[in-house]
Amino acid sequence: MAAQIAEGAGRLLLGVRHGGLLDGRLIGDAGDQLAQAWIGAVLRRRRPRDAVLSEEAEDVGDRSTAERVWIIDPLDGTSEFSYGTADWAVHVALTEGGRPTAAAVSIPARGELYRSDEVDTVGGPLTGRIAVSRFGGSYESAHVANQLGLQRVSIGSAGAKAMAVVRGDVDAYVHSGGQYEWDNCAPVGVCEAAGLHCSRLDGSEIRYNQRVPYMPDFVICRREIADDVLAALDAVW
Template identity: 50%
Template sequence: MTIRDDDTLAGELATEAGERLLELRARLGFEDGRALKDAGDRASHEFLMDALRRLRPDDAVLSEEATREERMDPRRLSAERVWIVDPLDGTREFSEQGRADWAVHVALWQRGALTAGAVALPAQSRTLTTASPPELPEKVREPFRIAVSRTRPPEFVRELAARLGGELVPIGSAGAKIAAVLTGEVEAYVHAGGQYEWDSAAPVAVAVAAGAHASRIDGSPLTYNQGDPWLPDILVSLPDLAPTLLAGIRDLHRQTP
């Protein structure tokens, strides 16, 4: 693997991890979904950790599949460079035959900001990266579409879509949802059920590099490499749609007792 810079590294690692997951999926099959999920999480995590130790030995890493002790290592909070990775985002979709809405996330946080990232969508044969961010759609489609969870779409997003005339589109992993915004399959992703930093760091890095809007649902900044890696909510959208969504969310919150 030839490494030119952090953006390229993120893309290469995410892509190779995804290729390994495709091979694993084909070899193990779908009869035992739990075994396939566990094997995918483990294999991708081990590959990414080994690669980062070898290629960026001085950097810290925050991974979904790390132990709690590793995640809470105080050295991460004082490090200037931290890789935030989700080795397999969307394990449910990964374990279901025919589904392509799962991903591999690799992001780099430096001195308070995300500076590089990649989202591999292996079953879609593409990787979105900060090295070459996708070109956003020029116009907001009407009615606009909001990506939501397949299994637990927030009720307030249903209300938001109804109020603003939008449509809901169920998609699997968070990475696949944000990628769908960047590739024109939807215009926004709104989530308020909580998630972790590794669920969004890489796709947010790519979204920002592409010129999309990315924030908390109240418009405040998304922050990463925190002691507690929990993020309560997120909004990613085409930039022209963001003011409408933020205003709609504020109105809904004012009306909530």
């Protein structure tokens, strides 16, 4: 279900970009609204008893008592979407007991769909690269890059960065600039299924469906370098 929703919303978003008929803020607003409306309608029809937390809508149901909560970002990387780049995504995750149990990330402009029930375990040689923001990354990510000798690679949205680790294009993604649960829940669910290390910057477990859905920091990386990444972060976090 998560994969079907992420893929379907991605197709809608590609349609919003069709022909260059909209641009700038108008195309971003249209994408957010249409993807949210479609995802909300699907969940109401298919999973009416589940609660929903989304960036673009009011909560559905009582998240404080619900065991099953969908955490959705209908369009992760609105600015990338508006500028016409490929580094934007759709995030769909089901959480149970605060943990993602089914997750999907679609990167429609690349024709890619990552799903937690089918993703391959990440392996092979390390790349010596780390994903950072288009604006240069944070002090913490820079410190990890310097300590481990990693080359910085600029990538747009959070989902695109996380899936670059899943693809094996980079070895790590370190975030400390503040996000919300919908920005990283589905990516973390896919990355954990792929055998990657996912935690807060202090090494503690990531928990979702919190009363205030603010998720300020996390690290996703290859397990081979997880201890070294956390040791580097311990010096500055």
